[in-house]
Amino acid sequence: MFLDRIVNQTRIDLIQRKIDLPLEQIKQQALEQSRTRDVLEAFEPQGRVHLIAEVKRASPSKGLLAPDLDPVATAMLYEQNGATVISVLTEPHFFLGSPDYLTAIKNAVSVPVLRKDFIIDEYQIYEARAWGADMVLLICAILDDQQLRHLLQVATSLRMRALVEVHSQEEARRAVAAGAVIIGVNSRNLTTFEMNPYLIRDIRRTLPGDRVIVAESGIHNAADVRRLARYDVQAMLVGESLVVSKDIPTQIQMLLQHANHTTQVKICGLREPEHINAAIDAGADMLGFIFHKPSHRYIQPERVSEVLAASQSYTQPRKGQVLPDLVGVFVNQDADTINAIADQIGLHYIQLHGNETPEFCQRIKRPVIKALSLQQPADLARLAAYRDVTWRLLIDTPTADWGGTGRTGDWELARLAAQQSKILLAGGLTIENVATAIRQVQPWGIDVSSGVETERRKDSQKIAAFIAQVRQSENNKQELLEH
Secondary structure (H helix, E strand, C coil): CHHHHHHHHHHHHHHHHHHHCCHHHHHHHHHCCCCCCCHHHHCCCCCCCEEEEEECCEECCCEECCCCCCHHHHHHHHHHCCCCEEEEECCCCCCCCCHHHHHHHHHHCCCCEEEECCCCCHHHHHHHHHHCCCEEEEEHHHCCHHHHHHHHHHHHHCCCEEEEEECCHHHHHHHHHHCCCEEEEECECCCCCCECCCHHHHHHCCCCCCCEEEEECCCCCHHHHHHHHHCCCCEEEECHHHHCCCCHHHHHHHHHHHHHCCCEEEECCCCCHHHHHHHHHHCCCEEEEECCCCCCCECCHHHHHHHHHCCHHHHCCCCCCCCCEEEEEECCCCHHHHHHHHHHHCCCEEEECCCCCHHHHCCCCCCEEEEEECCCHHHHHHHHHHHCCCCEEEEECCCCCCCCCCCCCCHHHHHHHHHHCCEEEECCCCCCCHHHHHHHHCCCEEEECHHHEECCEECHHHHHHHHHHHHHHHHHHHHHHHC
């Protein structure tokens, strides 16, 4: 296994390095360094996804990635185009890294620098600080609890930050217990090097809200970073897609644009495989299933698994395609029933569209989208009661029918709500008006149902056209920002 080979080689290298430069000497060099640059300060302002851009010449799984890489020039290019932190590989055998790269880069940029290596000994923490690093990587998979706590303490004593990397729910619990403030979720299995793009979604909801979360590995395209925006990460660590890019500034711009200025699209009221195919192929971010019986869009919970299994786009996604998240919509049902259906189907989010209280929202085991209606400015005060107990708020048209009427609401009130919280906008959205809605309201996401129907049935062409219109509105907005 690659991981065992890398760690074994690291131990061998450490023996010689400790002979060449004993611990007390490396400690002294570490203490002589100027003050560290604080990564947490660099991650301000909050509420956006920052970029940790990696200088990476090779990897064990892909081999040589960038044979002509100029580490310093690349790092400077990263900083010039919006990277918040520079990650530098220093492992020499499998990643072709070097401590010389780190020191040279630290002297050339003004942002914090992370030492990316397989750290198993406190010597390497002092070493990193002596080379100029402001932050180190600690990998849970190669450290026991005692080692992890000790290395965190050593890093803290040097005023360094640690990115504690996890690959499973169990490792995430260990990281939290050890006191990790910055937790990286690596979607790549370090043993098999296989990717699980959904790991960050599953781990994220179990982590405390006060931790800084970094998504690592498999971040290449717009869909990848839109997905990260759904999972409320504070940063993304990207290496391969940058160093292999022929146009690094454009690649960085794309990553940051879609992580921070994109609009999530939820297609709701799905009942048939063909419409699920259409939504996935067009790039929908969430698929909604309605479990409210009076609705003509009602679907039996047991049928959801059947229609997903019958959807070729869901069961056999294209290479590199990331599947949308599944949302169940409920109206005034009891919490036990909702939680049971969520477990049965494998729902990722629960949308509550009735009179559910903030206390009720806390009884739901999945992240909650709470639908609220705004009729007058005073109603905005209601948002605060739900903000801390839900994942997102959905602003819908006031109606006695619990949504799905095809009527638009008060977009000015919705705009004010969007300034307070990350909201999804729903109600009367169509291919013709969605661009205007996005421009006026600036919502985090869009939720559409009747607007992509013909004669009360989902229309595949309308689904594709609606999502295309949303993406075009984003492109237009970006062009305006650039000019």
